[in-house]
Amino acid sequence: MTAxxxxxxxxxxxxxxxKLSLTRIFLYNWHRFHDHTIHVQxxxxxxxxxxxxxxxxxxxxxxxxxxxxxRIRFNSSxxxxxxxxxxxYVRGKVGEGRFLRPGNTIAYxxxxxxxxxxxxxxxxxxCIEVGEGKxxxxxxxxxxxxxxxxLLIQNGQALTRRELKQTLRSRRAAxxxxxxxxxxxxxxxxxxxxxPRFLDLxxxxxxxxxxxxxxxxxxQWLLEARPLDVETLRNVVDRLGELxxxxxxxxxxIAALQAILERQTAVHDLRRQQQEYLILVALLQVKxxxxxxxxxxxxxxxxxxxxxxxxAERTMANTALAHAQQSLLDAEVxxxxxxxxxxxxxxxxxxxxxxxxxxxIRQRRQLALRTLHEEMPTLSWLLADDAEQNLALSETDRxxxxxxxxxxxxxxxxxxxxDAATLAALPDQIDAAVQVLEALLEQVxxxxxxxxxxxxxxxxxxxxxxxxLRHLQQGRLGYPRGVERLRELIAEHTDDEPALxxxxxxxxxxxxxxxxxxxxGSRRFNVIVQPQYFDAAMRVLxxxxxxxxxxxxxxxxIARAMKEARRAQSGSLAVQVHTTFAxxxxxxxxxxxDIITCHSLDELHHHRRAITPEVxxxxxxxxxxxxxxxxxxxxxxxxxxxxxxxxxxxxxQEIGTELSLITPRLQAIEKVTGLLKRSRQxxxxxxxxxxxxxxxxxREEIAEYGLQLKAIDGHETAHLEHEIARLRQIVAQExxxxxxxxxxxxxxxxxxxxLQQKLTTARRLQQDHEQTVADLYAQYPPRCGRRRNDAGxxxxxx
Numbered sequence: 001m002t003a004x005x006x007x008x009x010x011x012x013x014x015x016x017x018x019k020l021s022l023t024r025i026f027l028y029n030w031h032r033f034h035d036h037t038i039h040v041q042x043x044x045x046x047x048x049x050x051x052x053x054x055x056x057x058x059x060x061x062x063x064x065x066x067x068x069x070x071r072i073r074f075n076s077s078x079x080x081x082x083x084x085x086x087x088x089y090v091r092g093k094v095g096e097g098r099f100l101r102p103g104n105t106i107a108y109x110x111x112x113x114x115x116x117x118x119x120x121x122x123x124x125x126x127c128i129e130v131g132e133g134k135x136x137x138x139x140x141x142x143x144x145x146x147x148x149x150x151l152l153i154q155n156g157q158a159l160t161r162r163e164l165k166q167t168l169r170s171r172r173a174a175x176x177x178x179x180x181x182x183x184x185x186x187x188x189x190x191x192x193x194x195x196p197r198f199l200d201l202x203x204x205x206x207x208x209x210x211x212x213x214x215x216x217x218x219x220q221w222l223l224e225a226r227p228l229d230v231e232t233l234r235n236v237v238d239r240l241g242e243l244x245x246x247x248x249x250x251x252x253x254i255a256a257l258q259a260i261l262e263r264q265t266a267v268h269d270l271r272r273q274q275q276e277y278l279i280l281v282a283l284l285q286v287k288x289x290x291x292x293x294x295x296x297x298x299x300x301x302x303x304x305x306x307x308x309x310x311x312a313e314r315t316m317a318n319t320a321l322a323h324a325q326q327s328l329l330d331a332e333v334x335x336x337x338x339x340x341x342x343x344x345x346x347x348x349x350x351x352x353x354x355x356x357x358x359x360x361i362r363q364r365r366q367l368a369l370r371t372l373h374e375e376m377p378t379l380s381w382l383l384a385d386d387a388e389q390n391l392a393l394s395e396t397d398r399x400x401x402x403x404x405x406x407x408x409x410x411x412x413x414x415x416x417x418x419d420a421a422t423l424a425a426l427p428d429q430i431d432a433a434v435q436v437l438e439a440l441l442e443q444v445x446x447x448x449x450x451x452x453x454x455x456x457x458x459x460x461x462x463x464x465x466x467x468x469l470r471h472l473q474q475g476r477l478g479y480p481r482g483v484e485r486l487r488e489l490i491a492e493h494t495d496d497e498p499a500l501x502x503x504x505x506x507x508x509x510x511x512x513x514x515x516x517x518x519x520x521g522s523r524r525f526n527v528i529v530q531p532q533y534f535d536a537a538m539r540v541l542x543x544x545x546x547x548x549x550x551x552x553x554x555x556x557x558i559a560r561a562m563k564e565a566r567r568a569q570s571g572s573l574a575v576q577v578h579t580t581f582a583x584x585x586x587x588x589x590x591x592x593x594d595i596i597t598c599h600s601l602d603e604l605h606h607h608r609r610a611i612t613p614e615v616x617x618x619x620x621x622x623x624x625x626x627x628x629x630x631x632x633x634x635x636x637x638x639x640x641x642x643x644x645x646x647x648x649x650x651x652x653q654e655i656g657t658e659l660s661l662i663t664p665r666l667q668a669i670e671k672v673t674g675l676l677k678r679s680r681q682x683x684x685x686x687x688x689x690x691x692x693x694x695x696x697x698x699r700e701e702i703a704e705y706g707l708q709l710k711a712i713d714g715h716e717t718a719h720l721e722h723e724i725a726r727l728r729q730i731v732a733q734e735x736x737x738x739x740x741x742x743x744x745x746x747x748x749x750x751x752x753x754x755l756q757q758k759l760t761t762a763r764r765l766q767q768d769h770e771q772t773v774a775d776l777y778a779q780y781p782p783r784c785g786r787r788r789n790d791a792g793x794x795x796x797x798x
Contacts, residue, residue, distance in 0.1 A: 184199070
């Protein structure tokens with residue numbers, strides 16, 4: 001196939017005001033085109049033998065410019081139904097089951113359009129990812145710049161769709177699209193604002209039908225259908241009728257306005273009368289505010305007189321109070337001259353001191369006992385049957401806690417305090433209980449830690465399984481980490497990521513899936529590379545072993561396996577394995593070709609090596625049952641994804657069951673831990689009780705002081721004490737009178753301040769009204785001059 005350019009215009013150029021023309025076509029992994037750029041100048045002619053790739057180029061143009069897969073018909077120029085698909089184009093299908101690019105493949109198509117007048121360009125393209133067992137995925141892109149191959153192919157590797165999006169996101173004049181409709185809209189705009197009909201015309205052009213009818217060709221390809229809009233004409237006629245009606249309405253309104261104009265003169269006369277009334281209202285407001293100022297001045301003077309009167313009354317009350325206080329002081333001095341009085345004062349002071357100290361000790365003891373009593377429900381719960389399953393209480397420990405609980409249950413708020421012997425024994429009882437509780441707390445905390453670790457481990461495992469399950473739902477199987485790492489390293493040195501053995505084989509009969517999985521074992525994850533890449537891949541594996549400690553990962557030597565292979569026996573397990581990769585057939589026959597498939601146990605010992613569907617293996621004259629963990633979940637074939645997903649769901653269900661059993665126990669342990677930590681209050685109570693002083697000596701002192709007070713003779717001072725009480729009452733009365741006068745004086749002073757503020761406001765308002773009158777006289781002097789002179793001079797109120 002050859003491509004030539006010509007000056008003759010063809011359908012390749014895109015019409016539009018921007019004068020855009022197709023200048024380059026880039027094909028990467030598109031059918032037989034591995035990495036090819038076609039340069040176009042003016043027009044493009046494609047010539048070549050059948051199968052040389054002409055239709056492949058046209059289908060590439062169709063995929064970028066039409067985009068909608070439902071409208072695209074590959075190889076449409078043949079006028080017949082074609083079996084070409086997007087998957088076959090990208091993977092390079094050359095025959096039944098034969099592909100130029102087997103496995104996962106990334107393809108690119110890019111079209112460069114150039115505007116020769118504006119010296120600008122735009123690149124349209126699509127990135128396609130295909131692989132075995134999944135449909136093709138596309139991402140379209142538009143770059144407002146000339147085509148740049150390095151933007152799509154970096155270091156000899158095509159960017160994936162995700163990498164392409166990340167790369168173009170950093171460019172201002174680039175955009176990617178996963179929605180076809182959005183891409184079509186922006187594509188037509190970037191190509192000069194093309195009509196959506198362009199898509200239909202382009203698809204029709206690809207059919208290569210000859211022109212048989214010029215009229216039909218012009219109507220279909222050149223002219224746009226524009227039917228006569230009768231509705232618009234009808235609307236115009238209706239609008240003319242509406243305008244005639246509007247003109248008649250305008251004439252009627254003009255006549256009405258003439259009548260309004262005649263009445264306007266009368267309105268002006270009324271307005272002049274209104275202005276005179278405004279002047280009169282302003283003058284009345286001035287008079288009113290002058291009267292308000294006079295009233296406020298009179299009230300202020302009256303209140304000030306009351307303030308002066310209250311000041312005189314307070315002076316008289318102060319004199320009376322001073323006289324009474326002096327008389328009281330003289331009587332108290334005279335009373336203190338008696339020895340009995342001095343002794344009584346001294347005894348009363350000592351009695352008050354001792355009483356305060358006893359009360360302080362009692363309050364501290366009550367607080368300690370109340371705190372101790374608040375902890376009794378905790379001890380009761382710890383001794384209850386509900387807590388027994390989480391505690392290991394010995395009989396001695398239970399007796400210790402029960403003994404303290406019995407003592408404290410006898411005391412409650414408002415009850416008499418325990419006797420001295422009980423109080424003295426409390427610190428030792430509390431200390432013994434604290435030791436028991438601390439030991440229990442250490443035991444319970446250890447149990448709680450172990451349970452939390454189990455819960456954390458189960459949840460981490462559950463999260464990992466959920467993540468792997470999401471990957472499985474997205475079509476990504478999970479393989480051992482070392483296998484995935486080796487694939488990544490080999491992909492850096494080859495054209496494509498290598499496949500695994502389990503990805504290239506299939507077990508059609510699911511009865512033998514377990515047996516095949518078990519017998520292949522870790523060989524299922526052997527990495528498959530083309531023979532020409534084996535030596536390079538082996539060196540990569542050796543370097544990974546040295547640098548990353550990568551072990552137990554197999555790399556299959558296909559060339560030697562084919563050369564040294566053994567034929568599979570009839571009825572062997574190898575017969576149950578199919579593969580589309582012919583090079584693996586020899587390896588499977590060699591590994592599984594001597595293991596005979598048997599449907600019952602009785603048949604096993606008739607062969608050197610044999611196996612049943614239940615994975616009972618006979619080898620080296622020994623029968624053994626292979627544990628399911630070696631072959632489940634499945635990794636081979638199309639059933640692998642479902643098998644792994646089912647295994648993950650069962651594991652998640654088991655984890656949920658374990659968590660449902662552990663969680664209630666952990667909650668119960670946490671409750672016990674909280675109660676035991678709270679019981680540490682007992683230790684503080686013990687310290688408080690130990691630090692309390694003995695108040696028995698103080699109580700004896702109080703009793704002695706009381707006896708001494710009763711023994712003092714008070715007959716000589718009784719009259720003088722009575723006089724002191726009477727004088728104290730007089731002093732209190734005079735102080736009350738002074739306080740009453742001060743309150744009344746404060747109210748009067750507040751009234752004076754309020755009246756003065758009102759006067760200030762009224763005077764400002766008077767100035768405003770007078771200014772309003774002056775402004776009105778200045779605004780209407782011709783009509784109001786006489787009334788202004790008649791009003792006489794204005795008198796400003798002081």
